[in-house]
Amino acid sequence: MKTINEKIPNIEEIEKEIGSFLSKKFGGTVRLASTVPLSQEEETERTGCLGKNDKKLNFDLKPESLISYLDQYIIRQDNAKAVLATKICTHYNRIKTFNSYPDLADDMFCGVKNNVLMLGPTGVGKTYMIKLIAKKIGVPFVKGDATKFSETGYVGGDVEDLVRDLVREADDNIELAQYGIVYIDEIDKIASSHNLIGADVSRTGVQRALLKPLEETEVDMKVPHDPISMMQEIERFRRTGKKNRRVVNTKNILFIVSGAFFDLAKIIQKRIANNTIGFGSTTPKTRSYANVLKHVKSEDLIEFGFESEFVGRLPVRAVLEDLDNNDLFEILSNPNNPIILGKKLDFAAYGIDIKFEEKALRILANRAFDENIGARGLVSAIEKALIIFERYLPSTKIKKFPVTADAIENPKTYLENMISAHNEKQEKQYTDDFDRFVEQEKVFIRNYLIANSNSLSQRYNLTLTQSRINLISDYYSSHIMDVGVIIRKIKTLCDEMKNFELKFFKNHDTNIVIEDDAIDFTLEQVVNSSVKPEDIYNKISINFEYGLKLIKEKTGKNRFFITRQALIDPDAYISDILKNGLGETEKQPEKG
Template identity: 60%
Template sequence: MSEYNEKIPDPKELEKELGDFLAKKFGGSVKLATPIVMPQAASSDEGEPPPKARQTINFDLKPKDLVSYLDQYIVKQTAAKDTLATKICTHFNRIKHLQSAPDDFIDMVGIIKNNVLMLGPTGVGKTYMVRLIAKKIGVPFVKGDATKFSETGYVGGDVEDLVRDLVKEADGDIQLAQYGIIYIDEIDKIASSHNLIGADVSRTGVQRALLKPMEETDVDLKVPHDPVSMLQEIDRFRKTGKKEKSSINTKHILFIMSGAFSGIDKIISKRIADQKIGFGATLSDPSKDGDILSKLKSEDLVEFGFESEFVGRLPVRTIFERLTELDLRDILENPNNPIILGKKLDFAAYGIDIKFQADTLAELARRAYDENTGARGLVSAVESALLPFEKTLPSTTITRFAATRQVIDRPQESLDELLERPGDASFRQTFDRLAEEECQRIVEYVTANRKTFGEKYGIQLTASRIELAAKAYCSLVTDIEKVLKKIKTYYEETKTIELYFIKNHGINIVLEEEAIDHIIEQCFRDRGKPEDYYRRLTADFEHGLKLVREKTGRTRFFITREALEKPDSFIAGLLRQASDDHLPLSPNPDKLLKG
């Protein structure tokens, strides 16, 4: 820490330094005008200021809940999901537990943070998984690149800037920022070089700069050598007449590091081979062990080029598996994957609805696998296959596009056919078939995860409601989780219609589940809200049900889907039943509308 961080400059010194800076920069054309600061009146309360209330976090997520959430978005990586979900949930639940404990037990010495080191090839979902976790937990999240640190040698200030960025992500809320997550990618790039004679000062310096923030230190939010920071300090002093020391403690900030660690498998293999030398040893070729990274030890990381103190601050380690061609296809078929959703959004921006054939997704996965860049290859495979259509179709009248296997195998030929016969019935039939196939895939996906989704959103996922969710997903450009959230919201709002009806009309209606689904379906179709449907319900049923009430004295009615679709016939049936002198009324009047 430099001498600047040990002492907060006096405001007058700040003004002088700024004046000198402006004079050198702009000559005499720009000067700093400082208004007189009137000291604030002393408080009448001579006692000690009241102690600040202890800040606590609201966190109750369990590891299994977080794993279930990640399963919706990430294919494979079971061990990594289990490790990250468990240790991150434990990290935040432990903070919550300590904060609820008596003051005497809070400051425990020697507690080690669950900082995480993730190892795995590029494009397997490391960054994506951390972003999903930060979003789910709702804490500030900052991503940094270790390669940028290594360019400038001793970069303690740059490392601390990551902590300051957490405050910016938290909109200036320091208390919230101190529970954030800092993610540093390509951390393997700051390992010292193996073939360098002498100390690799630059990379070793970056590692040492990270040591204190990864454990616990106070990071000053004001940067003394930054003119903007100095101006902010002067402005604050003008308003309050006081000098404030603003800092953030990194005790509860979780650090997650990741990297491909190319070549560390050789270090592990050599260690294992050396250990097997001797009488009775079983000789094998460690390089053929597909699970070699799972045998990683701290000494391997030190041999790779990390300081032992740095390795010790990353107690949690998890390995990401290399993705197979089948894994890449599963990613594309996942209804929450951002690659296909993003491409749908690209075409939707021009008013074009695109549907993908299953064989198309399989072929795109094969092409991506050949690039050997993991899931990143999927993006380039999709983009290169569809770019000619994304360029040309927006200038036509085509609004529905079927991305079949033929389309990506023979793009120019397929594009010419579309342009020559844009209204051809065969194109429309193909699109409708792909739309049905997509809808069926979503039905199967939600059905397979029915229990998880049902518990998560607190709704009963019947077969008809699952089909409703699938239709809504296929008509919108969004992930299935947002669709289910919307169904839950619509469901709760629809139930309030019953309260409105009895309050405004004195008639107790009970909407059957299938009737609620009908209203939700209408809301998705018309982009409306259940409260809009209430007006229609009043127009269709108010007078008829009041007439039935006058004839029968009944005030409670069950409304079915059929009743919503044919209200006139429904009311007429009720009136016929009420006026029939020969047939007794239903023995169960509450079920009258079902008859």
């Protein structure tokens, strides 16, 4: 090992040499970071154990469950959600099945991978949908722009960089990265025009560069001619004395590509029109853009400018629909949408609570629709309407901001009136509006939870009692988080309450069953005050330990049902049992 160190320059010498080059080339604007992070393999060799990167895919979702999950966040797009959820679930369940039978030959499971081509206008939620799916499944996700690939010719380096990015997203866990999702947007921009030369050669080259990753290839983690990659390789060799080639296999990586494909509709319409010419034919009715794309065939994509081999590697197609102003309003009204939640966070950064009137959301949706860029228009519409309030309100004492229709339509006047509201009557008007919007929000959330109670209860394994629905709606109104996060929080607290039963038995040798109404009662205390779950247990232990022990000695019973009323008045609960002598402590009479 000493000989190796003498022949190979150390890391400081390499850094100094590269740093000198960068300084001459770019001046002081580009500097070299000296820290070389350890890879997963190196960390394992150093510590002898796997750390946080010891994470593997554990997939058990069914298509209907994934569709139900997407329904909570995505408005409309029923066909696209169904196609994506079904084929993605099939892709990962197929991988799980294959991994369960390692002795089977690879060719028994070989076939065309379920890579997806998404077609639809901008701003309809394509990227958002894929991010949600990746998050739900628990696999790394990266997004690339196909237009950037064309800038580098047809070498295909950028395509491989996306695969390397998956490893970084997976915290350097190559095994997990090999189950990831690569999403490439604006794929329609790399279609060739056939009648052009120059740029179109590059586009065709990018398509060919994508062929192998779309199917199966190995991507080397070491990037040729990259000084940082070379330094890491040298440092790894210096530490271990081994050359360790790290590669990522793309066999199980799912590729999803998307584009607007505006000119494709003309090709499809022309084909449909030609097919209808003849005896007894009828002129096809005018179809919407999305309805035309639903009839896409491989031949249309090839005529559009894609190589046949490229089209063949994208067997699954999902068409997304245009969004109208009602759809945009539903997006804003959705309690899980990041747009309104993000705006609430913006004002909360200055200690200002903001609530929206339904009419105001309607106006914002109409303005976004007029911009004709889909859901992306919602962000710009809201920013444009509220930027004046975000600028001036933090410098005032105002802490509650009711966004009315008037605030959207006449922002300057509304702001001036808010700031200059000196008398009680004027201030009360804004307070009353704010409180009214709070109640409207609570009612909306309650109705939302009731309408989706079955799917939500199944997803989070939590019975949504009326008390819990009220608690969630109240919590949503006073905190900035989506409904799913709140339900998970309630579920965690419920699990803690049920664990009290086991803890009580271990400490006091007495079985207690905490009823749902008692759990809900404790939830209200924990959520609405500073009481901690441990405080609740200590109180239960103090209030019931000796009384239940006495009853157990007198009656021989060792199982007690703790209700809400029992928690409110434990002395009366114990007294009632003692008054009944050897009375009933069980819910059902015992047989015999």
